[in-house]
Amino acid sequence: MAALLHIDSSVSAHDTSVSRAVPETFRHTWAAHHPDSTVIYWDLAADPVAHITADAYAVDLADLRTHTAEQAAAFTTRQRLIEELERADVILIGAPMHTYTIPSTLKAWLDNVILPGRTAAEGSALAGTPTTVVTSRALSYVPYTAEEGHDFVQNYLTAVLAHTLRLDVSFLVPEFTLAQRDPALAALLPLFEWSRDRAHQDAAARARAAARYRVA
Ligand SMILES: Cc1cc2nc3c(=O)[nH]c(=O)nc-3n(C[C@H](O)[C@H](O)[C@H](O)COP(=O)(O)O)c2cc1C
Numbered sequence: 715m716a717a718l719l720h721i722d723s724s725v726s727a728h729d730t731s732v733s734r735a736v737p738e739t740f741r742h743t744w745a746a747h748h749p750d751s752t753v754i755y756w757d758l759a760a761d762p763v764a765h766i767t768a769d770a771y772a773v774d775l776a777d778l779r780t781h782t783a784e785q786a787a788a789f790t791t792r793q794r795l796i797e798e799l800e801r802a803d804v805i806l807i808g809a810p811m812h813t814y815t816i817p818s819t820l821k822a823w824l825d826n827v828i829l830p831g832r833t834a835a836e837g838s839a840l841a842g843t844p845t846t847v848v849t850s851r852a853l854s855y856v857p858y859t860a861e862e863g864h865d866f867v868q869n870y871l872t873a874v875l876a877h878t879l880r881l882d883v884s885f886l887v888p889e890f891t892l893a894q895r896d897p898a899l900a901a902l903l904p905l906f907e908w909s910r911d912r913a914h915q916d917a918a919a920r921a922r923a924a925a926r927y928r929v930a
Pocket residue numbers: 724725726730731732733734810811812813814815850851852853854891892
């Protein structure tokens with residue numbers, strides 16, 4: 715049975731959030747190809763995972779038997795998140811830009827699941843897992859805009875997801891979302907709508923491709 719790990723991290727509600735809506739398109743398309751699939755879902759804004767602690771960090775895979783009671787308890791949460799990640803055939807992440815980078819709730823999840831020697835290791839079970847990241851933002855960060863060079867979402871997540879976890883990562887980037895709400899940016903509304911609509915189309919296409927790629 716195919717498994718999708720779907721993570722949202724927007725602080726906005728479902729009916730207004732672009733980084734929730736575009737993954738929904740992916741998820742529905744993917745589920746249509748896998749009616750018997752399982753979905754593991756995290757809404758990190760509503761249900762954040764614990765920040766990494768010294769006890770959770772001090773885990774050495776070779777020394778499980780030497781864990782203190784505190785370390786063992788702290789690692790239980792981490793272990794659960796790692797197992798969910800390892801079970802996933804397809805990964806879908808809503809990662810809106812917050813202060814030029816990812817939401818801190820998503821960073822806390824990443825700190826938990828990155829475990830050298832296991833998830834961050836050559837030959838890891840995660841290698842090559844198709845992963846789609848939807849990263850909405852109020853403005854635009856493409857070349858020749860005033861914010862060029864300030865997008866620390868895509869380069870950061872490429873380092874963490876592609877380099878460290880060896881996932882097969884692609885990004886969908888709906889931009890100018892602020893144009894929906896700020897009359898001063900009304901002229902940018904068509905650009906927002908174009909990038910949002912294209913993100914939905916690409917999400918559906920990637921869901922179909924992921925269905926072919928990983929699961930017979
Ligand atoms: C705490 C916070 C920080 C933000 N920082 C930025 C930023 O640095 N650059 C930007 O373009 N948008 C920023 N935004 C706006 C969001 O990226 C934008 O509203 C996006 O559409 C949110 O995703 P959503 O539509 O899924 O809720 C920020 C929003 C929040 C809540």
